[in-house]
Amino acid sequence: MIFFSITLLLFFSIHFNSYSQSLIAGIPSADFVAHKDVEVTHETQWNFWNSPNKWNSFNFMCYGIGNNAELTFKINNLDNKTSKDLALGFGGKKVIDIFKKKHHLWEQKIVLGTNILYATQPNNFGIWSYALYSLRIPQLKTRLTGGISYGTSQIYGFRTKFIDNVKIETQTPNNIGTVLLGFEQPLTEHLSFIADWYSGTHALAAVISAIQYDIGNSVFILGYKIANNKESGSNALIFELMINIPTKKKNH
Numbered sequence: 001m002i003f004f005s006i007t008l009l010l011f012f013s014i015h016f017n018s019y020s021q022s023l024i025a026g027i028p029s030a031d032f033v034a035h036k037d038v039e040v041t042h043e044t045q046w047n048f049w050n051s052p053n054k055w056n057s058f059n060f061m062c063y064g065i066g067n068n069a070e071l072t073f074k075i076n077n078l079d080n081k082t083s084k085d086l087a088l089g090f091g092g093k094k095v096i097d098i099f100k101k102k103h104h105l106w107e108q109k110i111v112l113g114t115n116i117l118y119a120t121q122p123n124n125f126g127i128w129s130y131a132l133y134s135l136r137i138p139q140l141k142t143r144l145t146g147g148i149s150y151g152t153s154q155i156y157g158f159r160t161k162f163i164d165n166v167k168i169e170t171q172t173p174n175n176i177g178t179v180l181l182g183f184e185q186p187l188t189e190h191l192s193f194i195a196d197w198y199s200g201t202h203a204l205a206a207v208i209s210a211i212q213y214d215i216g217n218s219v220f221i222l223g224y225k226i227a228n229n230k231e232s233g234s235n236a237l238i239f240e241l242m243i244n245i246p247t248k249k250k251n252h
Contacts (some may be wrong), residue, residue, distance in 0.1 A: 016223050025181040025194040025208040025223055030109045030145060032095045033064035036247040045225060045236040055080040068095040084121050087154040091115030107136040126152030145182035157203025174202045177225035177238035190214045205232035218243050
């Protein structure tokens, strides 16, 4: 099924042209999907050096509704551990240009988003909301993003307890606020260095640094995740593939 999905996405990437991405590596970006376009993203996190090895994925689809806004549907924590932490989400993101005409060189933006989440185990609902500020430094073209978010265990997972340095099964849900930071630096026309970070102690608490490659309609990301601490999980390789599917031919 995974092979079929990736093959299908690669097929779409041959026929269309890309121009946006709705994540940096792990946190929301200041980009958005154009009106009536569809964007599909798959992210794999793989720790093959541990025994047993750990594979986890985040999958989402965005639909542009115009006015710098998009609707999102996501499937989190589809993994090789019977997906006991599987969660579904539906929500949206709005990007607001600040001083668009007066300070356009800095491309200052506010990013707002909210998602309603449903965990298949133990069959309950949660929420994830965030507010970010983003700007691009002229000349260098560096984009910096930072802000805060609040989420329940359906997005941030569970804090694993340790007693005498031994991991135990009892887990405590997280209902927490976090700091989000992001960095994007174009290197060439198609290649960029990106990084982002979630603060705290939870399943997403980590820094991810990666190389992003844009070609045609596809965005490929290859990076490495370093967990904030052992209670937040393990380090992992990151692979991400984003495909944008426009409803009409773009003018270049």
